[in-house]
Amino acid sequence: MTDTSAADGIPISGDPKSLRVLSTTDLAGIDISLADVVATVEGAYRTLHAGQSDNPRKLTVKPQDGHSVSYAMLGRDGSRNVVAIKTSYKHGLDKGREEQHYYTALTIYDDTTGLPVAMMDCSRIGSLRTPAVSALLARECAAPGARSALVIGTGTQGRLALPFLLTTLPNLDRLMVFGTHPDGIATVREQLRVHFPDRDIEIVTDVRAAASDADVIVATAGDHTPAAIEAEWLKPGALSVLVGHGLAPSTLHRADRVIATSEAQMNVTGTDMADDDGKLPAVDSEFPPVLAGITAGRLSSTERIFAYNSGLVVTDIALGHHFAQLAIAQGLGTEVPLWQ
Structure with missing residues (x-):
């Protein structure tokens, strides 16, 4: 069984116990123009200013010696009707760039159907969102x-x-x-x-x-x-x-x-x-x-x-959701029975 996202009719998993996982490789093959990225990010800002989205302040955890830093960011995009949480973890801040480790992920849920949309590596999202x-x-x-x-x-x-x-x-x-x-x-x-x-x-x-x-x-x-x-x-x-x-x-x-x-x-x-x-x-x-x-x-x-x-996490959510739409339409990703 499948359902569709209220935002645009893109099919999503209909199994509430499964989650589509989009890897770095899955997202790397998706073609998107710079102008499309800019428009998506700008739309997220405008929706936030209109009071339709929520972007609480990020949570930060950092050890006393400063060797790592972790962030958690929860948000809701009111125009897309999705809720998501982004996590970010960097280790080795006291070392050279070659010795550092960085992981970031975004998990999105459709707030109309109540079903999960996708969990994805957020590195490409961030590498596009920030310069945009x-x-x-x-x-x-x-x-x-x-x-x-x-x-x-x-x-x-x-x-x-x-x-x-x-x-x-x-x-x-x-x-x-x-x-x-x-x-x-x-x-x-x-x-x-x-x-x-x-x-x-x-x-x-x-x-x-x-x-x-x-x-x-x-x-x-x-x-x-x-x-x-x-x-x-x-x-x-x-x-x-x-x-x-x-x-x-x-x-x-x-x-x-x-x-x-x-x-x-x-x-x-x-x-x-x-x-x-x-x-x-x-x-x-x-x-x-x-x-x-x-x-x-x-x-x-x-x-x-x-x-x-x-x-702002609402920009990650908007761009991440856009990537998820494109990926799902192309049949990318892996369905994982996470909650079974």
Whole structure:
């Protein structure tokens, strides 16, 4: 027996004791455009702002020595009528990137039928969702006529940062990258050419000089990066988006305007940007009302804006559900009798 999701009529398992599991390999073969990802993520923000979705603050567990960190995020997407929980666990934060372990999963339930939809590896979802949010922040908060972008870091979140930026800001004509891993730099170039074959990156080594020329800076690096861009390096009108590391706290505390995807989450996960008293400044606006046109992304062309990009689980849910729909339609995944 099968049932269909109320969101779009995609068949789902009708056995309440079974769960469809979508592996990394299952999701890797699904073709989806960058524009589709951006639209899906934007829709999740708009639904949240409309009061139709729920996005409670994430729970965090971290041992005293800081060698690992774990997150749990529960949410509900009101437009898709689905409930989901995402878990994230990273081990080896005190070690090099090669020795670290990272696992993240998303489990989705259809809140109309009451049946499970799927459990999936969430790594590809996150690798797409986060740069899509940065690109939306850039679209709404970059100075008019922005032409140059600098990406700090070449890891998972840095590799698609430029393709997504070009999706929302197609007039960017100078694409700079700072990274310390040759393989990562090569992957950034490769990913850009996959989506924009006629474009190439400019590899920079002088972070200060590059930052002073950049209209948009997206900092995605790990915590071992030597980059720490200071506020005084930024040109008037610059937008700095923090995803990982690469920006010094001064870029936040001396910003003319502060935007956060979630102020509550910034206060939980952004403590490394606190001042000497351990405090973070209040945000001028969260991002959902900016997207909805209720508040302004920027008030003048010369404002230096700091944007904090912390993932909201409703965006994972929307994109994860979209992937699940595509996967189920293609017959991907494995039905597991989990509750038998």
